[in-house]
Amino acid sequence: MLVWQGKGILVLPPAILFAVFSGLTETVTPLKGQAAGGPGLLLGGAAAAVLIWWFDRWLESRNPPRTLVDQQTGQQVVVRRRDTLFFIPMRFYPYVYAAVGIGGATLVLLP
Numbered sequence: 001m002l003v004w005q006g007k008g009i010l011v012l013p014p015a016i017l018f019a020v021f022s023g024l025t026e027t028v029t030p031l032k033g034q035a036a037g038g039p040g041l042l043l044g045g046a047a048a049a050v051l052i053w054w055f056d057r058w059l060e061s062r063n064p065p066r067t068l069v070d071q072q073t074g075q076q077v078v079v080r081r082r083d084t085l086f087f088i089p090m091r092f093y094p095y096v097y098a099a100v101g102i103g104g105a106t107l108v109l110l111p
Contacts, residue, residue: 006083007059011093014048018097021047022104038109045101049094056090059083 025040065080083090 003087004083004085006081006090008083008085008090010055010083011052011085011090014051014097017051018044018048018101038105041101041108042105043101045097045099045104049098049101052090052097053094056083056094059090 021044022040025043029039059081063081065078068077068079069075070077085093088096
């Protein structure tokens with residue numbers, strides 16, 4: 001069973017960068033203990049969200065939706081890219097990463 005369509009698999013590399021970035025910031029922040037991961041989660045989530053948002057807009061500009069006309073019926077059909085991962089369109093993943101970053105940072109930074 002295929003869990004992605006089009007370029008949807010490219011949503012995963014920013015998630016890996018998100019995890020690496022949040023881990024690296026734990027070593028350089030002055031915060032101690034569990035709170036050290038908060039800024040990394042926040043910044044990593046924001047960076048991943050911006051990266052995916054930009055990439056999705058770039059793909060959409062390269063292949064804009066096309067309107068085709070059926071010869072027999074005269075009906076118009078709009079054909080557009082379908083980039084999905086786990087059946088979720090790529091355009092929704094920036095919101096997912098931003099929510100995970102904000103939620104994770106909130107949970108870590110609150111006592």
